[in-house]
Amino acid sequence: MAADRPRVIAIVGPTGTGKTELACAVARRSGAEVVSADSMQVYRGMDIGTAKPSAAVRAEVPHHGLDLVDPDEPMSAGRWAELARRAAFEIAARGRPVLLVGGTGLYARAFAGGLIAGLGSDAALRAELETRSSEDLRAELERVDPAAAARIGRADRVRTVRALEAHRLARSPISAEQARHAFGDRPFEVVWLGLAMDRDRLASRLRARTEAIFAAGLVEELASLLAAGFAPGLRPLRAIGYREAGDLLAGRLSRADAIERAFIATRRYAKRQRTWFRAEPELEWIDAEAREPAIERVLRAISRR
Numbered sequence: 656m657a658a659d660r661p662r663v664i665a666i667v668g669p670t671g672t673g674k675t676e677l678a679c680a681v682a683r684r685s686g687a688e689v690v691s692a693d694s695m696q697v698y699r700g701m702d703i704g705t706a707k708p709s710a711a712v713r714a715e716v717p718h719h720g721l722d723l724v725d726p727d728e729p730m731s732a733g734r735w736a737e738l739a740r741r742a743a744f745e746i747a748a749r750g751r752p753v754l755l756v757g758g759t760g761l762y763a764r765a766f767a768g769g770l771i772a773g774l775g776s777d778a779a780l781r782a783e784l785e786t787r788s789s790e791d792l793r794a795e796l797e798r799v800d801p802a803a804a805a806r807i808g809r810a811d812r813v814r815t816v817r818a819l820e821a822h823r824l825a826r827s828p829i830s831a832e833q834a835r836h837a838f839g840d841r842p843f844e845v846v847w848l849g850l851a852m853d854r855d856r857l858a859s860r861l862r863a864r865t866e867a868i869f870a871a872g873l874v875e876e877l878a879s880l881l882a883a884g885f886a887p888g889l890r891p892l893r894a895i896g897y898r899e900a901g902d903l904l905a906g907r908l909s910r911a912d913a914i915e916r917a918f919i920a921t922r923r924y925a926k927r928q929r930t931w932f933r934a935e936p937e938l939e940w941i942d943a944e945a946r947e948p949a950i951e952r953v954l955r956a957i958s959r960r
Contacts, residue, residue: 661747663843664956665755667692667763667932668850669925671861672943675708677850678756680946681953682716688746690739691720692757692766695894697735698726700883703868703876704896719746726880726891736765743843752957755845760931767845780823784816795819808930846956849932850943858922865896865918869910874900895920 664687666674678689695705699722708718719742724730739755739762746753755766784792792815797804803818852860877900881887887901896917903913932938941949 660842660844661743661753662957662959663690663743663753663755663767663845664953665692665763665767665845665847666850666953667756667760667847667935667938668758668940668943669852669857669928669932670706670758670921671857671864671925672850672852673946674756674758674850675706675712677943677946677949677953678754679708679712679716680950681754681957682752684950685752685954685957687752687754687957688717688719689754689756690742690746690766691718692739692755692759692762693720694730694732694735694759694762695891696721696757697723697730698891699724700880701726701876701891701897703871703873704894704900706864706868717746719743726885726889732761732765735762736769739766740842753843754953758928760928760935764935767843768841781816781820784819789815792816792819808927811927845937846959847935847938848953848956849935849938849940850949851940852943856944857925861921861925862918865914865921868896869900869914869917873897874903874910877901878904895924 666678668674675689678687681687682689693705695701696707697720698705701707707721708716712718713721720735720739723735723738743753743755743766755763757763789810789812792812793804793809796807796815796818799822800818807814807818873896877892877897880892881904885892887893891897892901899908899913899917899920902908902916903910908916941952943949
């Protein structure tokens with residue numbers, strides 16, 4: 656391993672597969688520190704719904720990339736990657752292993768390979784695109800950038816809007832910009848390990864997890880955020896779990912219905928995460944439920960010369 660290119664072990668995969676638990680088990684044996692690649696755990700005050708590691712866990716295993724901003728402050732993959740890379744270099748400089756842990760694929764990719772410079776964003780343009788139907792947006796994307804359309808799911812409105820926004824701003828297809836960039840800004844040697852789990856087993860875990868976060872006080876956590884003055888329409892407060900808790904608070908859903916809808920949304924999100932990480936060519940999938948072999952695999956990746 657080159658001294659100027661530290662090794663980072665990326666533990667990624669769908670939500671609910673036990674990434675944090677595995678990372679902490681490895682950290683206890685190796686002295687590693689964790690850089691969280693979770694786009695929701697960056698927000699202060701959003702602990703229960705994001706399954707943020709507890710204060711006790713964080714006291715035992717140092718975590719970075721958590722509690723960076725309030726829910727009404729902007730956070731982008733680029734800004735997060737800058738902070739996360741800085742933390743990773745500092746950890747490596749102390750002679751400790753670095754674990755990149757999380758399920759936000761764009762964050763992990765931005766950390767490993769950088770983002771395309773110059774595409775930017777335009778709030779007015781994005782607002783204009785958001786007024787159009789998903790079918791209309793999809794038709795335009797298929798016309799102006801067939802390669803991006805083939806890669807972006809038909810139901811993925813967010814990435815469709817982003818691709819069209821980038822096309823308008825760059826005056827070239829986002830797929831061409833991605834091909835030129837090739838995510839080649841790589842200051843770390845990243846070893847990609849993905850946690851895989853049987854779908855039925857994962858669904859059972861996700862249902863139990865959803866019920867657990869509601870039981871732990873998700874609705875009360877959201878109520879506290881609203882009482883502190885954060886608007887219910889803020890994007891973080893419309894995330895999975897918080898959205899359904901908000902509908903429960905507003906009387907639009909019963910508690911049972913809120914839990915069921917949050918579970919369904921979480922299961923769909925896990926499916927999207929699987930699809931995202933399957934596109935990472937360097938990723939090695941390991942059995943999430945074979946815990947000791949998984950720990951040993953990560954430890955080997957840390958110690959490999």
